[in-house]
Amino acid sequence: xxxxxxxxxxxxxxxxxxxxxxxxxxxxxxxxxxxxxxxxxxxxxxxxxxxxxxxxxxxxxxxxxxxxxxxxxxxxxxxxxxxxxxxxxxxxxxxxxxxxxxxxxxxxxxxxxxxxxxxxxxxxxxxxxxxxxxxxxxxxxxxxxxxxxxxxxxxxxxxxxxxxxxxxxxxxxxxxxxxxxxxxxxxxxxxxxxxxxxxxxxxxxxxxxxxxxxxxxxxxxxxxxxxxxxxxxxxxxxxxxxxxxxxxxxxxxxxxxxxxxxxx
Amino acid sequence: xxxxxxxxxxxxxxxxxxxxxxxxxxxxxxxxxxxxxxxxxxxxxxxxxxxxxxxxxxxxxxxxxxxxxxxxxxxxxxxxxxxxxxxxxxxxxxxxxxxxxxxxxxxxxxxxxxxxxxxxxxxxxxxxxxxxxxxxxxxxxxxxxxxxxxxxxxxxxxxxxxxxxxxxxxxxxxxxxxxxxxxxxxxxxxxxxxxxxxxxxxxxxxxxxxxxxxxxxxxxxxxxxxxxxxxxxxxxxxxxxxxxxxxxxxxxxxxxxxxxxxxxxxxxxxxxxxxxxxxxxxxxxxxxxxxxxxxxxxxxxxxxxxxxxxxxxxxxxxxxxxxxxxxxxxxxxxxxxxxxxxxxxxxxxxxxxxxxxxxxxxxxxxxxxxxxxxxxxxxxxxxxxxxxxxxxxxxxxxxxxxxxxxxxxxxxxxxxxxxxxxxxxxxxxxxxxxxxxxxxxxxxxxxxxxxxxxxxxxxxxxxxxxxxxxxxxxxxxxxxxxxxxxxxxxxxxxxxxxxxxxxxxxxxxxxxxxxxxxxxxxxxxxxxxxxxxxxxxxxxxxxxxxxxxxxxxxxxxxxxxxxxxxxxxxxxxxxxxxxxxxxxxxxxxxxxxxxxxxxxxxxxxxxxxxxxxxxxxxxxxxxxxxxxxxxxxxxxxx
Numbered sequence: 001x002x003x004x005x006x007x008x009x010x011x012x013x014x015x016x017x018x019x020x021x022x023x024x025x026x027x028x029x030x031x032x033x034x035x036x037x038x039x040x041x042x043x044x045x046x047x048x049x050x051x052x053x054x055x056x057x058x059x060x061x062x063x064x065x066x067x068x069x070x071x072x073x074x075x076x077x078x079x080x081x082x083x084x085x086x087x088x089x090x091x092x093x094x095x096x097x098x099x100x101x102x103x104x105x106x107x108x109x110x111x112x113x114x115x116x117x118x119x120x121x122x123x124x125x126x127x128x129x130x131x132x133x134x135x136x137x138x139x140x141x142x143x144x145x146x147x148x149x150x151x152x153x154x155x156x157x158x159x160x161x162x163x164x165x166x167x168x169x170x171x172x173x174x175x176x177x178x179x180x181x182x183x184x185x186x187x188x189x190x191x192x193x194x195x196x197x198x199x200x201x202x203x204x205x206x207x208x209x210x211x212x213x214x215x216x217x218x219x220x221x222x223x224x225x226x227x228x229x230x231x232x233x234x235x236x237x238x239x240x241x242x243x244x245x246x247x248x249x250x251x252x253x254x255x256x257x258x259x260x261x262x263x264x
Numbered sequence: 265x266x267x268x269x270x271x272x273x274x275x276x277x278x279x280x281x282x283x284x285x286x287x288x289x290x291x292x293x294x295x296x297x298x299x300x301x302x303x304x305x306x307x308x309x310x311x312x313x314x315x316x317x318x319x320x321x322x323x324x325x326x327x328x329x330x331x332x333x334x335x336x337x338x339x340x341x342x343x344x345x346x347x348x349x350x351x352x353x354x355x356x357x358x359x360x361x362x363x364x365x366x367x368x369x370x371x372x373x374x375x376x377x378x379x380x381x382x383x384x385x386x387x388x389x390x391x392x393x394x395x396x397x398x399x400x401x402x403x404x405x406x407x408x409x410x411x412x413x414x415x416x417x418x419x420x421x422x423x424x425x426x427x428x429x430x431x432x433x434x435x436x437x438x439x440x441x442x443x444x445x446x447x448x449x450x451x452x453x454x455x456x457x458x459x460x461x462x463x464x465x466x467x468x469x470x471x472x473x474x475x476x477x478x479x480x481x482x483x484x485x486x487x488x489x490x491x492x493x494x495x496x497x498x499x500x501x502x503x504x505x506x507x508x509x510x511x512x513x514x515x516x517x518x519x520x521x522x523x524x525x526x527x528x529x530x531x532x533x534x535x536x537x538x539x540x541x542x543x544x545x546x547x548x549x550x551x552x553x554x555x556x557x558x559x560x561x562x563x564x565x566x567x568x569x570x571x572x573x574x575x576x577x578x579x580x581x582x583x584x585x586x587x588x589x590x591x592x593x594x595x596x597x598x599x600x601x602x603x604x605x606x607x608x609x610x611x612x613x614x615x616x617x618x619x620x621x622x623x624x625x626x627x628x629x630x631x632x633x634x635x636x637x638x639x640x641x642x643x644x645x646x647x648x649x650x651x652x653x654x655x656x657x658x659x660x661x662x663x664x665x666x667x668x669x670x671x672x673x674x675x676x677x678x679x680x681x682x683x684x685x686x687x688x689x690x691x692x693x694x695x696x697x698x699x700x701x702x703x704x705x706x707x708x709x710x711x712x713x714x715x716x717x718x719x720x721x722x723x724x725x726x727x728x729x730x731x732x733x734x735x736x737x738x739x740x741x742x743x744x745x746x747x748x749x750x751x752x753x754x755x756x757x758x759x760x761x762x763x764x765x766x767x768x769x770x771x772x773x774x775x776x777x778x779x780x781x782x783x784x785x786x787x788x789x790x791x792x793x794x795x796x797x798x799x800x801x802x803x804x805x806x807x808x809x810x811x812x813x814x815x816x817x818x819x820x821x822x823x824x825x826x827x828x829x830x831x832x833x834x835x836x837x838x839x840x841x842x843x844x845x846x847x848x849x850x851x852x853x854x855x856x857x858x859x860x861x862x863x864x865x866x867x868x869x870x871x872x873x874x875x876x877x878x879x880x881x882x883x884x885x886x887x888x889x890x891x892x893x894x895x896x897x898x899x900x901x902x
Contacts, residue, residue, distance in 0.1 A: 001559050003284060012561035013518045016504040020574055020615075045516075047563060048547045049509040129355065138380070155679040156376045156598050158383035158412075159671055161612050165678030181355075 004188050007180055008041065013160060014139055014176040015045035015123070021164035022121035022172065025052040026082070026113075028264065031066045032211045033196060034125040037185050038177055039077060040194050042123075053080040053117075057109040059102075060085065061213035069197050084113040093261075097250035099216040100258055107262045111147050120166050123174045124264050129181045130241055131248070133256045138163070139178055145169040147262030173264075182209075182241050183234045190227040201225045209241050218244040285488050288366040288382040290409070291391030292401040296422040300391060300460040300481070301354060301365060302332035307467040307482060310356035311335075332461060358486045365389075376598050379408065379683075387416035387453075387488040389481070390441070394433060394457070395426045398440050406441070407631035407647065410448040411596055411684060413667050417445060418484040419452045425459040429472040454484045494558035497521035498583035499530075500661070500669045502614035503576045507563070514545050514563040515572055517615070520668040522580070523555040524564070532570065533577045533659030534587030540567040558668075575616030577659035577669070585659040585669065586689045591652045592626075595642070595684030599676055602641035603648070610675040611654065613686075619655040624812055626651060642682075649687065651812055660689045688805070705791055712792030713892065716749045720789035721890045722782070722814040723881070725798045726807060727823030728857055729838055729850070730830035732869035732877075736823065737798040739878045744794055749891075752788055754781055756799030775806045782810035789817040794890070802851045804858040819888065820863040821881060829870045864888065 001009070018025060027042060027050065029035050042050045056070060074081040086109030092101050114122070128135040138154050140162035155163045166172050177185075189196060199208045199219075206219035220243055224230040242248045248255055255263075291297055305311050315335070323330045354365040366381035382388065388409050392402055409417055419441050427433040438455040445452055457473050458465030458481060464472045467482045479487065499522030507514045524530070528541045543551040545563040556562050564578075577585055591613075597603050603622065611620040627649040628642045642648035663670030663685035673683035713719050723740070725733040737753055744751035756777070760767070764780055767773040778801050785795035801807050811818045831839045842850035851857050865884045867877050885891045 001557065006559060009518060009559050009561040013504070016516055016561070017615075020505045044547050045561070046507060047509060047512075047514060047545060047550070051509065154376075154380075156683075157380050157680065158673065158683055159668075161671075161673040161680060161683065163675075163679050165675075167678070 004184065004191060007177075007184055007188070008044065010160075010179060011038075011041045011176040012045040014162075014174065015042055017160070017162055017164070018121055018123060018140070018172075018174040018176070019046070019051065021162075022166075022174075024117070024119045025121040025123060025174075026055040026117065026119045027052060027123040028110075028125070029054040029056050029070075029079075029081075030125070030211075030264075031056070031062065031070050031197065032125075033185055033189060033200060034127065034177060034180075036073075036194055036196065037180075037188055038123070038125040039079070040192060041176060043077070050077070050079055052123075053082045055113055055117075055119075055122075056081065056083045057106055057113055058083050058085050059105055059109070059213050061102075061215055063197075063199060063211070063214055065197050065199055066211065069195075073195065082113070082117070084109060084116070087112065096257065097247070097254055099246035099250055100254040102213065102216050103247045104258055104261070104263065106264070107147070107258065110262060110264075114147065114171060119171060121164075121172045121174055123176060125177050126175055126264055127180050127182070127185075128178050131255060133259045134178075137173075137175055137178055139175050140164055141173040141175065142166060143171050143173060143262065147171070149173075149260050149262065151260065183231060186227055186230050186234070190231075196227075200230070202229075208244060209239075210245055212245055216246040218246065220244050283360070284362045284364065285387060285485070286364045286366060286385045287387050287389055287485065287488070288378070288385040288409075288414070289389045289391065290378060290382070290405040292393065292396070292399045295391045295393040295396070295399075295402075296460050297367065297391055298333035299331065300389075300420065300422065300458075300466070301367065302335035303460045303463060303466050304365070304481065305335065305354070305356055306332070307463070308356045308358055358482055360486050361488075363485055378405075379412065379596070379598070382409065382412050382414065385412075385414055387418070388414050389418050389420055389485075390452075391420045391422055392437055392441060393426075394421050394423045394437065397437050398444065402441065403444055404631040406445050406448055406450065408596065410445075410450050411594065411647065413663070413671075413685070415450060416488050417450055417452050418481070418488075419445075419455040420460075420465075420481060421455065421457050422460050424457045424464060424473065425462060429457070429459075429464070431475045434476075453488070454478050456481055456484060494521040494668060495523055497558075497666060499524055499528075499578070499580045500585065500614075500666060501562070501564075501578040502616070502669070503572060503574055503578065504615050505574055506572060512545060512565055513569070514565055515578070516561075516563045517578070518561045519556060519558050520614070521558050521666060523557045524562070524578075524580075525555040526551065526553070529581050530566075530578050531581045531584045532572055533579060533584050534657040535576070536584075536587070537570050537572075538581060539570055541565075542567045575614070575618075575658075577614065577616075579659075585661045585666075587657050588660050588689050589654045589657050590623075590690035591654065591658075591660060591672070591686055592649065592688045592690070593652060593672060593684050593686050594647065594649050595672075595674065595682050596631075596647050597642040597644060597682040599681035600644055601676075602643045603650070603674075603682065604641040609681075611652065611672055612675060613658050613660060613672045614669055616658050618658060621653045621655075622650050623653045624651040625649070626808065626812075647684075660686055662686050662689055690809075707791070709790065709792045712750070716792060717747065717893065718744070718749050718794060718885070718891045719889065720792045720817055721794045721885070722785040722789045722810075722818050723794060723796045723885075724785075724801070724807065724810060724814075724818060724820045725796070725823055726801045726820065726860065726863075727825065728827055728830045729800055730833040730835055731823040731825040732833075732874075733798040733800075733823045735874060736821075736867070736869065736877055736881070737796045739874050740881055741796055743878055743882065749794060750792065751794045751796055754785055754795055754797045754799075756781065756797070756801075759784075771803070774801075774803065775809070778803075778806040778810055779813070782813040785810075786814040786817070789814060800851050800857070802857040804860070807860065819865070819884070819890070820860055821865045821867060821884075822860045822863040823869060824859065824866050825869045 086105040092104045126134045138157045202222045202225040207222045208219050224233045289297055319334050320330055356363055421434055421437050434457045456465050457476050464470040500520040501517045504517045526541050526543050531538050542565045546552045605622050605625045607622045609620055611618055625639045628639045629647045631647050661669045670686040673680050725737050727733050741751045741753050764777050767777050781797055785797050788795040
């Protein structure tokens with residue numbers, strides 16, 4: 001069993017644990033490379049079927065290529081797609097810096113969707129290597145009734161025994177690819193032939209490392225125009241994955257504040 | 265010195281061929297974890313360009329000497345580096361592998377985070393300050409690593425510069441920590457003298473430690489193996505769920521050990537149903553051919569419709585786990601409230617979840633100083649051994665035989681509160697079926713006590729063959745009977761002639777022999793008799809099991825007559841036969857007798873006459889409330 005096989009088996013195990021132990025699950029689909037791998041893994045776990053809705057909390061500010069991708073693959077992958085809009089910007093904490101405030105709409109949209117559907121588990125494609133506060137995550141991460149994350153009081157989680165009993169009104173975040181790295185995602189995407197949005201590949205010396213909303217995501221300098229070239233680039237680059245994400249750079253704690261409040 | 269990654273591996277995508285090892289780094293506060301991590305990042309070329317120079321400049325500007333730990337602090341503060349850097353996960357690369365270092369910050373929640381991180385680790389680095397030496401926290405970490413099943417531990421003795429790179433000082437610490445770890449069943453893969461600040465021993469052997477011949481820290485990390493080969497063990501497939509998304513009925517789960525393939529005969533535990541694997545299903549291509557090994561998440565279909573549910577364990581016939589409702593486990597406890605005997609808890613064993621009762625707490629230890637405490641409760645961050653009675657039968661393995669399926673966690677209030685290893689599976693304690701309704705005696709124990717002037721008890725005589733157990737037991741039986749009591753002698757050899765004639769002398773047979781003796785004795789004691797058991801019962805564990813069965817009526821009497829005298833006496837001629845090689849598994853010659861450490865009474869029959877010994881026992885029985893004289897008081901209760 002090679003490294004990718006081991007990652008895949010572990011993710012499938014997490015998916016199946018989530019499905020067995022929680023009543024109302026949804027998978028958060030942001031259309032990016034990670035959540036596409038995640039959907040692929042879900043199909044592996046459940047033999048081609050994704051037995052819970054794929055939820056897109058839509059800011060309305062994604063790239064046109066992303067919306068095209070969503071419409072095409074929701075059909076091709078036979079997903080129960082739920083698209084839920086985010087509330088307008090004035091409903092968001094005004095003390096946040098601009099990009100973070102813009103991103104925080106997603107947290108509010110998420111809370112509305114949770115209330116609307118009554119999900120007790122949200123499967124999300126975050127990875128430890130993306131960002132420091134994500135590195136502190138548990139695989140099954142309890143959230144308070146307001147969706148908040150108490151980083152200082154996380155239950156112990158050992159071996160593959162997860163905490164999966166959310167108190168009434170609260171929910172769990174399930175992170176089936178927490179243990180993957182950016183390079184793993186690309187190597188697996190290539191091996192499994194998982195479709196990608198072309199924005200990840202270089203055009204005119206620029207490409208997106210990480211895809212978010214149009215107004216707060218920027219491309220990085222790169223000549224990598226195939227997955228092989230991306231993998232090669234990742235071997236040598238010291239540019240962080242989220243360098244093109246404006247909200248990460250506004251203030252030191254912007255991202256942490258967002259995550260504690262319920263952001264992904 | 266910087267170790268550049270050899271160009272040959274550059275074209276190989278990360279994650280496809282380079283093995284990844286997860287290492288937890290543990291040690292007492294201020295023994296130099298951050299400094300070592302900073303140094304490792306530098307030595308392996310994992311730092312962003314210019315980072316080091318920048319920090320040197322900052323230190324110089326403030327007039328401070330450069331500290332490697334600044335580097336880690338700076339990276340944590342900035343959080344925008346081109347490398348994975350966090351207090352919990354730090355990635356870097358050595359020549360041959362990718363390493364994820366798992367650190368566990370935060371003193372208050374240290375153990376909770378350390379265990380969460382370390383439970384995923386393949387190996388550990390245990391760091392010790394050369395000046396301070398082995399501390400409580402060092403020992404505590406060693407204990408927890410052992411409990412988590414981490415066998416590969418590289419010990420790093422840091423700050424060697426503070427002890428003038430003394431080989432003697434290093435040798436003393438090395439001996440002390442090695443003895444501690446080996447005592448716990450963990451052999452250190454290396455013990456390395458270093459100065460993390462100056463770099464000695466981290467990536468190179470400097471002149472300062474020219475007397476040292478072992479690996480450097482980087483070399484030690486390079487030689488750790490990613491994970492244990494679990495394919496060689498017997499098959500264990502805990503069932504996660506049964507899926508019926510189409511016309512297939514797929515049993516899904518992850519293979520924890522062993523292998524399986526289509527055509528295998530399997531048994532589903534704990535019910536013991538049998539079937540054959542029809543196909544191994546997958547997606548997108550299905551079915552898959554060939555064996556599937558440990559670590560794979562699979563789906564199988566069976567050749568017949570059986571009731572299977574989440575929590576069942578699929579195994580091969582002949583090597584299936586035992587079904588039981590009784591487990592003994594060594595656990596660490598993380599909850600604020602101590603775990604107490606009698607507590608009702610939720611146990612998770614693989615994918616099985618069941619309610620359970622803590623029947624007894626047999627040991628409670630602070631892993632810091634390894635001091636045993638009164639075994640009534642296990643406090644937060646302490647370790648203990650517990651006896652569990654489960655509400656439903658489970659398929660269970662011992663952790664020393666099956667590292668992955670021999671683990672359990674305990675949940676309190678919906679959260680994991682502790683967890684540990686299964687020490688033994690009491691397969692003799694069969695699941696009680698609904699058809700069994702125990703019938704109680706028509707007499708109450710106190711009615712008998714009033715007549716016999718004693719309460720029910722189990723007197724367990726243990727000792728070497730020839731130590732005088734049977735002689736004493738018989739003398740005591742006579743005395744108790746003469747004072748109006750109801751003693752009943754259960755001699756090990758006598759019962760072996762009948763009830764236990766199906767048992768031999770292999771360890772598991774001996775354990776079963778003891779279990780049956782204890783069950784009978786406990787039954788007699790529960791009905792007011794004094795059961796006097798005379799049996800060599802050489803194993804501590806077996807006697808502990810007997811004590812569990814009989815509860816607080818149990819009194820252990822160690823007949824501790826010196827071995828030479830036992831052999832001189834040789835009342836049954838067994839020693840002579842064993843010396844001549846004609847008797848296998850004879851306790852006494854093979855040195856396999858484990859003397860009690862806390863018996864109620866110790867008697868040396870080479871120093872006392874039979875009458876004196878019987879007096880001593882009688883006095884103990886009176887003292888501990890078994891013998892009573894107040895006829896009137898007891899009768900008044902009837």
